[in-house]
Amino acid sequence: MNVALSTALSGISAANERLRAAASNIANLAASSQTRSSAEPTNVDKRPEVEVNPANEIVEQQSASYAYVANLKVLTTQLNTTGALLDIKT
Secondary structure (H helix, E strand, O other): OOHHHHHHHHHHHHHHHHHHHHHHHHHOOOOOOOOOOOOOOOOOOOOOOOOOOHHHHHHHHHHHHHHHHHHHHHHHHHHHHHHHHHHHHO
16 A cells, blocks of 8 residues: 555544544533543553643644544545556556
């Protein structure tokens, strides 16, 4: 598989997980234990945030959606380029 294609698909998957985590945090605001979930790689020394801030979660959702669209455009461009190259060869 092409590197650009693989990278774009990984980026789309990561953006999807970030969006899911932020949406889950907003949905669970009323819960008694408001532990913030994250879709970022974990570090042993890193403590998870305890308090959920709705404004931060909305920004995270917007950022994830921009990353999703950007990776989708990379994927589309790569597929169009591959198609154009195949058209030239035939």
